[in-house]
Amino acid sequence: MSVDNLIEVRNLRQTLSGQEILRGVNLDIPRGETVVLLGQSGGGKSVFLRHLIGLIRPLSGSIKIDGEEISRLSERELEPVRRKIGMLFQDGALFDSMTVFDNVAFPLRERGERSEKVIREKVAHSLELVSLQGQEKKMPVNLSGGMRKRAALARAIISEPSCILYDEPTAGLDPIVSDTINRLIRRLQTQLKVTSIVVTHDMISTNYVADHVALLREGRIHFTGTLSALHSSTDPVIRDFIEGRSHEID
Ligand SMILES: Nc1ncnc2c1ncn2[C@@H]1O[C@H](COP(=O)(O)OP(=O)(O)O)[C@@H](O)[C@H]1O
Numbered sequence: 001m002s003v004d005n006l007i008e009v010r011n012l013r014q015t016l017s018g019q020e021i022l023r024g025v026n027l028d029i030p031r032g033e034t035v036v037l038l039g040q041s042g043g044g045k046s047v048f049l050r051h052l053i054g055l056i057r058p059l060s061g062s063i064k065i066d067g068e069e070i071s072r073l074s075e076r077e078l079e080p081v082r083r084k085i086g087m088l089f090q091d092g093a094l095f096d097s098m099t100v101f102d103n104v105a106f107p108l109r110e111r112g113e114r115s116e117k118v119i120r121e122k123v124a125h126s127l128e129l130v131s132l133q134g135q136e137k138k139m140p141v142n143l144s145g146g147m148r149k150r151a152a153l154a155r156a157i158i159s160e161p162s163c164i165l166y167d168e169p170t171a172g173l174d175p176i177v178s179d180t181i182n183r184l185i186r187r188l189q190t191q192l193k194v195t196s197i198v199v200t201h202d203m204i205s206t207n208y209v210a211d212h213v214a215l216l217r218e219g220r221i222h223f224t225g226t227l228s229a230l231h232s233s234t235d236p237v238i239r240d241f242i243e244g245r246s247h248e249i250d
């Protein structure tokens, strides 16, 4: 195991409802870097991310996080792993009946933090990192789409994870709000020195946040390389992706 990789995935296979989704995924995530994972809709990107926090168990293959094999850990043994990895789910998934404060505080309370003073300080710090200071009392329904994403991100980072997984963080957001999210991803990388995986099909976002890029295709990693290697690739599959051509209805 190279000391430079926070995450190493080897020969990861998964079949869901009789459909082979992942057919031997190999991917390294270097510590401190941002890897963008590209791929067609329905190609298994969200399924892949869920494996990294133990929400889905591999059919076969290995997932190492910080050198530790996580694929056969019990729910209880997974707790510290999940604390290391914050996930921003595609749908944001805020609790509608809770204020922003209670949403962001949720992971702390769930793991047994009792001190309201500690909770208040950490919530304030998290909200500040996503530029939502002063919004504690609002209900999710009263936030814009971009603010909801940022509140969900504040909740994902409150446990000070060393890694953040973003599932389509800019999907459904207008270009200006997307730009805010892209800047935030970069800012968290530099301020918190986190390792990030960003699942997206947004090339503007890719160009803004990626150090490395991986393309998932037909259940395998078809390409990995730097952002500039992606752009200089002559592989037709990659050109189509960069230039936004679809083959879904050919
Ligand atoms: N829990 C599940 N049970 C059965 N099939 C699933 C489940 N989750 C996802 N799938 C299927 O796996 C495939 C990949 O889904 P997903 O990872 O969400 O794609 P992506 O995120 O790349 O758009 C899809 O065909 C989806 O319907």
Ligand SMILES: [Mg+2]
Pocket (backbone or CB within 6 Å): 045, 046, 047, 090, 167, 168
């Ligand atoms: Mg998805």
